[in-house]
Amino acid sequence: MQIDINAMSQDIQYKLIASTVVPRPIALISTFGEETGDNAAPFSFFNVMGENPPVLVVGLETRRHDKSLKDTTINIMKNGQFVIHLVDEDLGEAMNICAIDFPPQVNEVDMAGLTMVPSTLIKPKRIVQAPVAFECEKITFLQISPDRNIVVGKVVMMHVRDGLFDPETYYINPEKYHPIGRMFGQLYTRTRDHFTMTVPSYDDWQKTHPK
Ligand SMILES: Cc1cc2nc3c(=O)[nH]c(=O)nc-3n(C[C@H](O)[C@H](O)[C@H](O)COP(=O)(O)O)c2cc1C
Incomplete structure (x- = not known):
């Protein structure tokens, strides 16, 4: 089945995108507004785009009912600073x-x-209480449409x-991080159902796939 996604209403476009690109990690984002104080909200249009420097991106839509900017968006536009917390089961x-x-x-x-x-x-x-928190500074802010902004942030801390960080492997321990x-x-x-896959070398691939 082919779907001309751009011919669909925004509601259906959202459903198609949100239910195919899954599972998405959740960024619980805290920000600060001079007049409004501390704020926090979750965003799942979120992922990592680099490690040197560490870069995280978040998709911020406007409020559905009145198309106004969310508090998170306003705060980031004003001062460019935010903390992204990963969300675990607890x-x-x-x-x-x-x-x-x-x-x-x-x-x-x-x-x-x-x-x-x-x-x-x-x-x-x-x-x-968050298992992981990234202090971030805005690198750039993109307005994709009147309803959709993307913030690209650099992790500064x-x-x-x-107990989650494994000093031997330098990975966060997947048996403890949920x-x-x-x-x-x-x-x-x-995210408890782990399995492994190894990419074979080209030489090994050729041995098992003779012409
Ligand atoms: C799990 C989850 C994921 C969400 N992801 C997004 C998202 O990616 N983008 C977005 O604009 N809103 C998202 N929302 C909705 C916002 O969290 C919600 O609009 C919130 O009230 C915004 O708060 P604020 O006005 O304090 O920024 C999500 C909500 C939940 C529960």
Whole structure:
């Protein structure tokens, strides 16, 4: 089946994109507004685009009902600083509360029963309960359409919950780190079902695939 996605309504385009590119990691983003204070909200149009420097991208849409900019977007546009927290199983319910469209002056993190502490290099605070937090500075901001902005951020500092980092391999230990992924709508997935695959060398490939 071929789908001319650009001929579809925005609602259907969203459903097609959001339900195919899955699972998506969830960025719980904290920002700061001079007039509105601390803010936090989840974003699953999110991923990593580089490591030197470490680059993260987030897709910020406008509010569905009135097309206004979300508080996260306004704060990042104004001061370019944000903390991206990865969301694990323990943080899932609190993340969901942070998605409520509270008025700008309400701190979602308080409502969700989470704790914020000062960041090291930027003004927005970070959430203590998150397994991983990246302090970020905006590299660039792209307006793709009136309803969709993309922020590209550089990680300036990283925080990892004690016990997750493996000093021998330098990886975050997948047996201890349990991020959840967003499928679409209210559907999420866990990331506990690991398996391995090794890319064979070209020589090994030729041995098992003689002409
Ligand atoms: C799991 C999850 C993922 C979300 N992903 C996005 C996203 O990628 N982009 C977006 O604009 N909104 C996304 N939202 C909705 C925002 O979190 C929601 O609009 C929030 O109220 C925005 O808050 P703010 O106005 O404080 O920035 C998501 C919500 C949930 C629960």
